Amino acid sequence: MTPAAVVVEAPGEHRLTDHTPREPGPGEALVRVHAVGICGSDREVYQGNRPEGYVRYPLTPGHEWSGTVQAVGAGVPASLIGRKVVGEGFRNCQVCDRCHAGETTLCTAGYEETGFTEPGAMAATLTLPARLLHVLPDGADLTAAALLEPAACVAAAALKAGARPGERVAVVGTGTLGMFAVQFLRAVSPAELLVVGTRRDREALSRRFGATAFLTKDQELPDGFDVVVETAGSADAARTAAGLLRRGGRLVLTGIPAPGADGLDPTDLVVRQLEVHTVFGAPPDAWAHTVRVFAAGLLDPVPLVTHELPLEEFAQAIELVGSGDPKVGKVLLRP
DSSP: OOOEEEEEEETTEEEEEEOOOOOOOTTEEEEEEEEEEEOHHHHHHHHTOSOTTSOOSSBOOOOEEEEEEEEEOTTSOGGGTTOEEEEOOBOOOSOSHHHHTTOGGGOTTOOOBBTTTBOOSSBSEEEEEGGGEEEOOTTOOHHHHTTHHHHHHHHHHHHHHTOOTTOEEEEEOOSHHHHHHHHHHHTTOOSEEEEEESOGGGHHHHHHTTOSEEEETTSOOOOOEEEEEEOOOOTTHHHHHHHTEEEEEEEEEOOOOOTTOOOOOHHHHHHTTOEEEEOOSOOHHHHHHHHHHHHTTOOOOGGGEEEEEEGGGHHHHHHHHTSOOTTOOEEEEEO
């Protein structure tokens, strides 16, 4: 069978093409892709509603992936060959002040990211800078590891939240990011871990991952929480999350709502002296933290996967992701 790749020529137009691996140049690695996840931003790429400057057509999508190193270029340790890996998406410049500070998602050289402006992992192989790779244990489940990119984004939020043992913490949102947030926060031994969502059917999974309580947004919500991580991205999610906090509490926003969402009340922020952080992508320290937590067995992505499809069924996978069907969780493609 000839190796294949998905190419999105333009919004709404894609084709499956033959794929020839690109030999790694100096500082690069060639990875055989095991699995690649599909998220809402991939659907944006296909539909053509990703913000200008954050996509470049024609494009092979795929920024959530796992695989095995097949070859390396000059200057890359040969010991990487055969290792299971995941990889950062942001192609940062490494020399600007933000990159030197470790804030690679804020690189001042401009936005470049695997699967959006650079070829992604919806192909048999992916060639990328080896410095972006994170090595997994030899016994790692590569299907589970394909979800470590969204997990790393949540790890960035968890690190910014700085939750400490015994604090009261909450998560707003019950999608993939929300379920990862529950697992990261559970690992710090909170006194209470509340999950707030819109779907009652997510309660069992939330509790499986460590939630001590589950409420829907239409119920009366408590307050007094030390830390809240918001992952929903809905129009009122930020306000809902802020309302859960005690005075001086810490809020981390990760969801990106559509224009016109309810903003946070600046008077409320000042009077209650709330500490607000936001996250866009995952810098290297968040990736390293994710891989450590995953290797320690404290992160279980497998229950989030509901569909695994061959690369040829890209169109069906995109439809599943946007279907709104509560039975659809994480969708993976298997090159």
